[in-house]
C-alpha cells in the first residue's frame with residue numbers, strides 16, 4: 001500500500017562534489033509531489049536517492065535519512081534491490097525492452113523475481129496495463145514487441161511495468177519531456193488515477209504540469225554554479241503557485257529565471 005516518505009538532512013554527493021545540501025521534506029501517502037527548479041539544482045539527484053538508484057553511480061553516496069513510513073531506506077540491513085521494487089521509477093525516455101513482447105515487458109520484474117505461473121503472469125499483465133490506461137490499445141497485440149508502440153504508449157508501458165511489481169511509491173523523472181501534448185495529457189490523467197493507490201514524486205520542467213498534477217510542490221535552486229542545490233521552498237501546490245513565500249520561487253514560477 002502507498003506509504004509516506006520523510007527525508008531528513010539529506011546531503012548528496014558524487015565523489016567529492018556536494019550536489020545537494022540539507023534537504024528535509026515530508027511526502028504524504030497517496031499524494032503527488034512535484035520537484036521543480038532550474039537545470040542542475042539536483043532534482044533528479046534527490047529523486048534517485050529515494051530508491052537508492054543514486055549509489056549506482058561510482059563513488060556516489062548520500063548522508064541523512066530517507067524513511068519509507070518507519071523503514072530507513074539507508075538502514076544497515078536494507079537491500080537496495082528490494083528498495084527499487086518497493087519504490088518504482090519511470091524515466092524521461094521510455095525504455096521498454098524493444099524486442100520483448102508487450103506482455104513480457106510488463107511482467108519482466110515478476111519473472112525476474114521467479115514467478116512462473118502463466119495464468120498469474122497474464123492476470124498481472126492485464127491488471128497493470130489497465131492501471132496504466134493502455135489495455136484497450138494493446139489487448140489484441142500483447143505478443144508484439146514493446147518497441148513497436150508509439151512514444152506515449154511506450155511510456156505507459158513502462159508505467160505498467162513499474163506497477164506490475166506492486167510498488168508503494170512511484171518516482172517519475174520528467175516522464176513527459178519526450179512526448180507530444182496529447183500523450184502528455186494521457187500521462188497526466190494517468191497520474192491523477194495512480195494517486196489513488198500510490199505515492200508519487202515527479203520531476204518536471206513544465207510549470208503548468210506541476211500545477212495540474214501535484215498536491216505539493218518543492219522548489220530547488222542553487223546559489224551559484226558549483227554550489228550544492230538546496231530546497232528553497234515546499235508547500236501545497238496552490239500556495240506555491242499563488243502565494244510563494246520566497247522571491248526566488250516567485251521569480252522562477254513566473255518565468256523570470258531558469
Ligand SMILES: Nc1ncnc2c1ncn2[C@@H]1O[C@H](COP(=O)(O)OP(=O)(O)OP(=O)(O)O)[C@@H](O)[C@H]1O
Nearest residue numbers: 014017019037038039040041042043044045046057
Ligand atoms: N553522474 C554524475 N556524476 C557527477 N555529477 C553529476 C552526475 N549526475 C549529476 N551530476 C551533477 O549533480 C548536479 C545536480 O544534477 P541533477 O541532474 O540532479 O540536476 P537536475 O536539477 O535534475 O537538472 P536537469 O533539470 O537539467 O535535469 C549537477 O551539478 C550535475 O552536474
